Each structure stands twice: as C-alpha cells, then as structure tokens.
Amino acid sequence: MLSLHVIRQLRDFPLDVALSVRSGETLVLIGENGSGKSTVLNLVSGILTPDAGEITLGDRALFSDGQRIDIPAENRNIGHLFQSYALFPHMTVFENVAFGLRCRKVPKPEIARSVAEHLRAMNLSDLSGVNVGRLSGGQRQRVALARALILDPELLLLDEPLAAVDMRARGAMRTELRDQIRDAGIPCIVVTHALRDVLELADRLCLLEEGKVLADGTPEEVLGMKENGFIASFTGG
Numbered sequence: 001m002l003s004l005h006v007i008r009q010l011r012d013f014p015l016d017v018a019l020s021v022r023s024g025e026t027l028v029l030i031g032e033n034g035s036g037k038s039t040v041l042n043l044v045s046g047i048l049t050p051d052a053g054e055i056t057l058g059d060r061a062l063f064s065d066g067q068r069i070d071i072p073a074e075n076r077n078i079g080h081l082f083q084s085y086a087l088f089p090h091m092t093v094f095e096n097v098a099f100g101l102r103c104r105k106v107p108k109p110e111i112a113r114s115v116a117e118h119l120r121a122m123n124l125s126d127l128s129g130v131n132v133g134r135l136s137g138g139q140r141q142r143v144a145l146a147r148a149l150i151l152d153p154e155l156l157l158l159d160e161p162l163a164a165v166d167m168r169a170r171g172a173m174r175t176e177l178r179d180q181i182r183d184a185g186i187p188c189i190v191v192t193h194a195l196r197d198v199l200e201l202a203d204r205l206c207l208l209e210e211g212k213v214l215a216d217g218t219p220e221e222v223l224g225m226k227e228n229g230f231i232a233s234f235t236g237g
Contacts, residue, residue: 002155002187006043006053006063015039015211021155021187021204028190028198028219031208032230037191038083040208041157044189045080046073057154057187074103079148083160085140089133093124093143096132100151118146121180137165138173145180156181156188162197174200195234198223207231 005018015036021027029037042048044055046062049070055063057078062071087096094115101111119125122142127135132143141161148156158177165173178201181188190201198205198219205222207215207230215222225231 002044002055002057002189004044004053004055006040006050006055008039008043008048008051010036010039010211013210017208017211017213019189019206019213019216021189023187024182024185025203026181026188026190026201027204027206028192028202029206029208030192030198030222030230030234031214035208036211037208038159041080041159041189041191044155045078045157046071046076047080077151077154079151079153079156081144081148081156081158081161083163085144087132087140087144087147089131092129092131093119093135094128096143097146097150100147104151114150118150122146136169138169141165141173142176145177149180149184153184153186155186156184158188158190160191160193162192162194170196177201195236 001023002021006015008015017036017040019027029040031037039048043050050063050065052065053063054061061067061069062076063069088099097118098111098115101114119128122145124139124142124146127139132140135143161177162170162173174197181201190197192198202219205217205219206213207222209230215225223231223235
C-alpha cells in the first residue's frame with residue numbers, strides 16, 4: 001500500500017496532497033493542466049523532494065521530513081513511466097528493457113532470461129534487436145512498460161501512458177495496459193486527460209485543483225460532479 005501526504009511550494013500555489021493506494025488498485029489523477037498531477041508522481045518517485053510530509057510504501061518510509069528520511073529515487077523500487085517514455089533511442093528494444101537490470105549488476109544469463117520473458121509478455125520478441133527510434137508509439141509504450149516491470153517494482157506511476165500512441169491503436173493498447181497493471185498486482189497511479197482512460201483503468205478517481213484534492217472516490221462519484229466546471233468539460237456534458 002502507498003500512503004502519502006506531501007507539501008511543496010509550486011510557482012503559482014502550494015501543493016498539499018494526501019492520498020493512499022492499495023495493492024492491486026489503480027488510482028487515476030485528473031485535473032487542469034498545471035494542477036499538480038505530474039508533480040505528485042515526481043514527488044513519490046523521488047525526482048522532486050517535498051518541502052514537508054511523509055511517503056510510505058508498504059512498511060518502508062520513502063520520505064519523512066520529521067524523521068529526516070529521503071530515499072534516493074534509484075532505491076525506491078518504483079516503476080515510473082514518463083509521458084515521453086524516456087527510452088534510449090540509440091539502443092535496441094532488448095538493451096532498453098535490460099538497462100535497469102544491468103545497473104543492478106544482475107548476471108548476464110539472468111538478464112537474457114528475464115528480458116526474453118518480458119518481451120514475450122508484451123508481444124515484442126520479434127523487435128528485440130530493433131532500435132527503439134524506429135518503433136511506433138504503441139510499441140514504445142510497451143517497451144517502456146516492460147522496462148518498468150522487469151525490475152519487479154512495488155509501485156507503478158504512469159504519466160499519460162497512451163499520449164504517444166496512435167489514436168487508432170489506443171483501444172487495444174488501453175486493454176493491454178489494464179491487463180498488465182492487473183497482473184502486476186501492485187499499487188498504480190495514472191495521470192491522464194482522457195475520459196476513456198478513466199472509464200477503463202480507474203478503480204478510484206481523484207480530481208486535483210491547484211494542488212489540492214477536490215474529490216476522491218469511485219469514477220462514478222467523481223464524474224457525477226457535473227457542477228464542477230472541469231468535470232463538465234472532461235465528460236463533455
């Protein structure tokens with residue numbers, strides 16, 4: 001389980017967010033551009049440091065200003081999928097997926113077995129030796145997800161995971177992504193601007209507005225707030 005209360009002064013407003021996500025649960029964050037959604041992910045993963053607060057994952061404290069704990073990002077064991085996917089374009093599919101294991105000094109035979117297994121799961125085996133710069137958006141998304149999952153993360157953070165996927169392929173990719181998240185069985189936070197992502201991925205939905213949690217509940221509950229201007233626009237109603 002992930003539990004957090006983070007405070008950080010942003011340029012235009014203070015961000016003050018408290019959330020929790022259970023194992024196997026997917027929490028989707030929505031809100032206006034600049035409301036703090038991606039900042040929350042970056043604070044949890046360790047890319048940014050809160051001014052105050054606490055972040056715990058399972059029985060581990062990742063950050064606590066009171067206890068002066070701040071675990072480095074590389075030691076948090078979190079899979080963070082960026083909107084741009086942040087792949088290495090000069091590397092092959094295999095090399096990208098294997099990168100984290102190589103950084104951990106995992107033996108080469110074990111790396112080969114694990115990468116082959118994850119490429120099969122993502123239907124990427126035939127592309128193992130292809131440079132990722134030649135792949136479609138959907139293929140890059142699967143490579144990035146395989147790279148995150150191969151490290152057996154305790155938490156998944158997905159920032160606009162389908163933004164680079166061709167519109168015609170998004171339906172199939174969304175289903176595939178949902179299945180991969182379910183199979184992982186770990187807490188997951190997804191940032192999105194797409195209603196379809198909410199409807200197909202979210203167990204819980206959280207609306208952020210200027211760094212504050214305005215609503216947190218089931219998708220039906222939050223999307224039913226038609227009096228809220230963002231929700232009315234988001235749902236087309």
